[in-house]
Amino acid sequence: xxxxxxxxxxxxxxxxxxxxxxxxxxDAAAAALAERVLALPGxxxxxxxxxxxxxxxxxxxxxxxxxxRGRGVQVLLPVLRDDNDLDWVADGEALxxxxxxxxxxxxxxxxxxxxxxxxxxxxxxxYDRVLARADPGTLTVALLHNDEVVxxxxxxxxxxxxxxxxxxTRTLRARGSAGR
Numbered sequence: 001x002x003x004x005x006x007x008x009x010x011x012x013x014x015x016x017x018x019x020x021x022x023x024x025x026x027d028a029a030a031a032a033l034a035e036r037v038l039a040l041p042g043x044x045x046x047x048x049x050x051x052x053x054x055x056x057x058x059x060x061x062x063x064x065x066x067x068x069r070g071r072g073v074q075v076l077l078p079v080l081r082d083d084n085d086l087d088w089v090a091d092g093e094a095l096x097x098x099x100x101x102x103x104x105x106x107x108x109x110x111x112x113x114x115x116x117x118x119x120x121x122x123x124x125x126x127y128d129r130v131l132a133r134a135d136p137g138t139l140t141v142a143l144l145h146n147d148e149v150v151x152x153x154x155x156x157x158x159x160x161x162x163x164x165x166x167x168x169t170r171t172l173r174a175r176g177s178a179g180r
Contacts, residue, residue: 007154010120014111014148018057021145030060032168033143034067037107040164040171042139046104050076050088050130058109059143059168076103084124101135108162110142112150117142117161117174120153131160139163146170 005013021029037043049068054061068075076099078086088099100106108127112120119142121127131140140162146169165172 007120011111026060029145029168031063033059033166034063036166036171037064037141038067043105046073048074048076048103049105049107050100050103051107052078052109059145084126085129086126100130100133103138105139106134107141110144112148112153113142113144113165114150114153115172117163118153118155119162128158128160141166
């Protein structure tokens with residue numbers, strides 16, 4: 001997969017591979033992702049983390065969410081608003097779009113990411129807004145399958161980068177988070 005494909009083509013290609021993954025592979029990947037994210041140095045002192053409940057074919061977040069809550073971490077989950085921005089909820093309480101500023105770590109979904117942290121999302125710009133709103137110093141993390149780390153992606157001025165890319169087998173510190 002290369003940057004020669006358009007964003008829509010890349011999304012379709014990744015979606016097809018994700019649908020084809022056996023459930024056992026998805027479950028193993030979710031457990032490995034949780035272990036790797038929980039080992040991030042920035043997570044040890046975090047009292048508030050934004051995360052998300054993954055769709056069935058996305059890299060799974062269930063084990064991560066369970067472990068964070070087990071540590072007593074406040075987990076903020078996104079709720080999509082009509083304007084494609086994200087509101088945040090914790091323990092059933094709506095907290096507003098700016099609640100992301102209270103998080104020390106922001107875990108976000110991605111379709112693909114480059115080693116330097118350039119992220120391709122699902123296409124609504126929701127997480128680009130969130131990443132732009134996050135306080136400087138907030139650790140930003142994208143969760144992916146191994147084959148979704150790519151050499152190049154088409155990008156636009158509004159696209160935001162992440163600091164860390166986590167796959168089931170590796171953790172990559174982005175070489176530059178120019179979009180942050």
